[in-house]
Amino acid sequence: MSYPWANEYKPSHPAMVWLDERLPLPRLIYGAVGGGYEVPRNLNYFWNFGFLAGLCLMIQIVTGVVLAMHYAPNTLVAFDSTEHIMRDVNWGWLMRYAHANGASAFFVVVYIHIFRGFYFGSYKAPREMIWLLGVVIFLLMMATAFMGYVLPWGQMSFWGAQVITGLFGAIPLVGEPIQHWLLGGFAPDNAALNRFFSLHFLLPFVILGVVILHIWALHIPGSSNPTGVEVKSESDTVPFHPYYTAKDGWTVGLFMVIYSTVVFFAPNMLGHPDNYIPANPMSTPALIVPEWYFWPFYAILRAFTFDFFFIPAKLMGVLAMFAAILIWFLLPWLDRSPVRSANYRPLYRKFFYALVVAMVVLFWCGGAHAEEPYIMLSQLATLYYFAHFLIIVPIVSSIERPDPLPYSITESVLGPPTALESAAKA
Amino acid sequence: MIRILSLLVGAFFTVVLGYSFVRGAYTAATEPAALTAEKVFYKKPEPLHLPSDGMFGKFDRQQLQRGFQVYQEVCAACHSLKHVAFRDLAALGYNEAEIKAIAGKATVSAKDPLTGEVKDRPGTAADKFPPVVYAGLGVPPDLSLITKARPNGAAYVHSLLIGYQAQPAELLKQFPDAKTGDGLHYNPYFKNLNLAMAPPLTGEGQVTYSDGTKATVDQMSTDVTAFLVWTAEPTLEHRRQTGFWWIGFLIFATVLGYMSYRNIWAEKKGH
Numbered sequence: 073m074s075y076p077w078a079n080e081y082k083p084s085h086p087a088m089v090w091l092d093e094r095l096p097l098p099r100l101i102y103g104a105v106g107g108g109y110e111v112p113r114n115l116n117y118f119w120n121f122g123f124l125a126g127l128c129l130m131i132q133i134v135t136g137v138v139l140a141m142h143y144a145p146n147t148l149v150a151f152d153s154t155e156h157i158m159r160d161v162n163w164g165w166l167m168r169y170a171h172a173n174g175a176s177a178f179f180v181v182v183y184i185h186i187f188r189g190f191y192f193g194s195y196k197a198p199r200e201m202i203w204l205l206g207v208v209i210f211l212l213m214m215a216t217a218f219m220g221y222v223l224p225w226g227q228m229s230f231w232g233a234q235v236i237t238g239l240f241g242a243i244p245l246v247g248e249p250i251q252h253w254l255l256g257g258f259a260p261d262n263a264a265l266n267r268f269f270s271l272h273f274l275l276p277f278v279i280l281g282v283v284i285l286h287i288w289a290l291h292i293p294g295s296s297n298p299t300g301v302e303v304k305s306e307s308d309t310v311p312f313h314p315y316y317t318a319k320d321g322w323t324v325g326l327f328m329v330i331y332s333t334v335v336f337f338a339p340n341m342l343g344h345p346d347n348y349i350p351a352n353p354m355s356t357p358a359l360i361v362p363e364w365y366f367w368p369f370y371a372i373l374r375a376f377t378f379d380f381f382f383i384p385a386k387l388m389g390v391l392a393m394f395a396a397i398l399i400w401f402l403l404p405w406l407d408r409s410p411v412r413s414a415n416y417r418p419l420y421r422k423f424f425y426a427l428v429v430a431m432v433v434l435f436w437c438g439g440a441h442a443e444e445p446y447i448m449l450s451q452l453a454t455l456y457y458f459a460h461f462l463i464i465v466p467i468v469s470s471i472e473r474p475d476p477l478p479y480s481i482t483e484s485v486l487g488p489p490t491a492l493e494s495a496a497k498a
Numbered sequence: 499m500i501r502i503l504s505l506l507v508g509a510f511f512t513v514v515l516g517y518s519f520v521r522g523a524y525t526a527a528t529e530p531a532a533l534t535a536e537k538v539f540y541k542k543p544e545p546l547h548l549p550s551d552g553m554f555g556k557f558d559r560q561q562l563q564r565g566f567q568v569y570q571e572v573c574a575a576c577h578s579l580k581h582v583a584f585r586d587l588a589a590l591g592y593n594e595a596e597i598k599a600i601a602g603k604a605t606v607s608a609k610d611p612l613t614g615e616v617k618d619r620p621g622t623a624a625d626k627f628p629p630v631v632y633a634g635l636g637v638p639p640d641l642s643l644i645t646k647a648r649p650n651g652a653a654y655v656h657s658l659l660i661g662y663q664a665q666p667a668e669l670l671k672q673f674p675d676a677k678t679g680d681g682l683h684y685n686p687y688f689k690n691l692n693l694a695m696a697p698p699l700t701g702e703g704q705v706t707y708s709d710g711t712k713a714t715v716d717q718m719s720t721d722v723t724a725f726l727v728w729t730a731e732p733t734l735e736h737r738r739q740t741g742f743w744w745i746g747f748l749i750f751a752t753v754l755g756y757m758s759y760r761n762i763w764a765e766k767k768g769h
């Protein structure tokens with residue numbers, strides 16, 4: 073949305089005037105991320121992570137397109153073509169490490185972005201659509217990352233594909249046919265590798281499309297802010313450019329420093345050594361784990377260890393794993409509190425931190441062997457996870473007494489007006 | 499409606515998980531997990547320090563050449579090195595003639611460009627190390643990536659090579675069924691304690707280093723490990739050098755970016 077006080081795009085150069093009359097693309101950009109887009113003045117650094125997520129998507133697309141020029145999606149040569157990229161392609165090692173660690177960086181950024189939403193209630197009206205599209209993006213990201221990890225055709229690629237597609241096998245009756253249909257065979261092989269490559273190339277552009285919708289939806293109500301109080305007057309906002317271009321800009325630098333340190337000095341830190349062993353259907357690794365960013369959901373999957381009457385444990389695990397993300401879609405309707413920001417919700421805030429702890433526990437257990445105490449810990453954390461969203465949030469939001477909100481964004485930054493200022497206004 | 503359904507689903511998950519937790523806890527308390535020989539006797543690799551370690555690490559060319567010699571004279575009998583090309587050896591400090599000579603000693607099976615026939619011929623600098631035919635027990639893995647394909651790979655390779663020993667009497671007393679099988683060799687650094695590879699480095703002076711370094715078992719093992727760190731990633735030094743320049747530039751740009759950010763926001767209090 074543009075507030076009435078937003079700057080209007082006024083091209084001065086005749087060429088830009090000419091262009092504006094025929095294709096007002098610069099006008100669009102000016103209104104979307106330029107001087108014509110008014111943004112709350114009090115955003116904290118958690119609001120930088122959307123921009124950083126966009127940067128990650130760009131890094132992934134650019135490095136990925138270059139990798140695809142040298143990679144060969146055939147089970148006989150996929151592993152070797154990856155090593156060919158590492159050794160013989162000019163700067164190939166950089167493209168590969170930047171892409172593999174770029175996926176990790178992307179998930180770090182997006183997890184923070186999502187938890188920003190949980191804390192500041194960004195999913196609440198009128199921003200539900202931004203949130204819903206965000207969850208769609210997250211699901212697409214997970215699918216993309218999973219298929220990308222299969223491409224080097226190492227041991228974890230192969231066995232990961234086997235285990236994850238095997239999850240569909242847990243669905244009664246139609247499960248196995250679905251698994252075979254997904255793989256194009258009874259086990260991961262050339263057919264699976266080829267389609268995973270095709271889809272892994274396609275999905276980032278689908279994500280890009282949904283990101284555009286996400287930002288479009290964002291521009292209808294405009295960004296929320298740490299107080300959760302809506303914009304009331306001109307003094308509450310600043311133009312995106314130069315204020316937030318400068319703020320996002322320098323954090324891009326900071327992000328790049330951290331990300332590059334991993335890429336150049338510890339590029340295998342987040343990977344699994346087994347994936348440097350070529351895929352071997354005859355030899356099962358001691359521990360099959362997905363990439364770290366799937367660990368919480370993997371822990372949820374493995375937390376279900378006992379059949380419950382007629383429901384097999386594996387099926388419940390699979391349902392719970394998908395449900396763990398799908399319930400995010402309901403969040404705008406589960407949380408009834410009109411107050412957005414947890415800064416003013418003392419009770420909800422405590423439960424938010426408990427959710428963070430549960431998530432950390434799930435991360436930790438998901439990467440470990442399926443043995444005690446990890447199973448018990450993931451059961452407790454999973455229990456809290458579901459109770460948090462499905463039981464605690466709805467109840468807390470109706471019984472809680474929020475703290476008083478500031479009158480306006482400006483007041484939260486500058487403090488209440490002095491008597492003199494109020495008098496002057498009146 | 500949504501909230502009631504959610505509450506029911508939430509209650510269901512809570513009950514199932516609570517039940518699973520209690521049963522799991524009960525099992526864990528009443529039936530402690532059985533110990534196995536691997537759990538008790540497996541040893542993590544001993545720390546190993548190589549010149550290529552750390553941010554500022556550099557390969558020691560002399561050491562890589564010694565390690566290459568150990569690979570050729572000892573390991574190459576069973577293990578291939580298929581991702582490495584002879585031309586790559588230039589990075590170890592060999593000149594063109596030396597590389598040609600090394601490659602020429604290998605036999606490569608390739609298509610004859612004139613007749614199209616697949617024939618054996620002497621290797622050239624452009625060839626990769628050829629496959630190794632092995633007829634014994636087990637499957638010797640290709641070594642090109644071995645130091646990246648195991649946790650803490652360099653230390654692991656080094657420890658494994660010097661870690662062979664007689665199976666401890668204590669182990670047999672505790673786990674009589676875990677006796678090392680025929681054709682296998684006891685080594686506590688190997689995941690399941692018994693591997694098909696016989697101790698490859700058996701005694702001092704097994705190879706004769708041309709640079710006069712004393713070829714103790716530990717020295718040979720360290721050298722060949724250093725070489726295998728290089729084969730796993732010949733671009734390692736280039737990567738770190740590039741990293742310093744690039745991150746240096748980024749820090750500079752970030753500082754400038756931060757200063758302009760402060761400058762732009764100067765009159766907006768609260769930031």
Ligand code: HEM
Nearest residue numbers: 119120121122123125126189194203206207210283295296
């Ligand atoms: C490729 C991934 C994504 C990109 C590029 C992206 C981009 C952005 C950008 C640029 C913003 C505005 C700046 C900001 O508030 O940080 C934003 C806001 C938002 N995003 Fe995302 N996003 C992504 C994924 C997600 C996901 C996975 C979710 C939730 C599941 C999500 C939920 C939100 C919400 C609720 C807002 C509004 C925040 C507010 O105004 O308080 N986004 N996103």
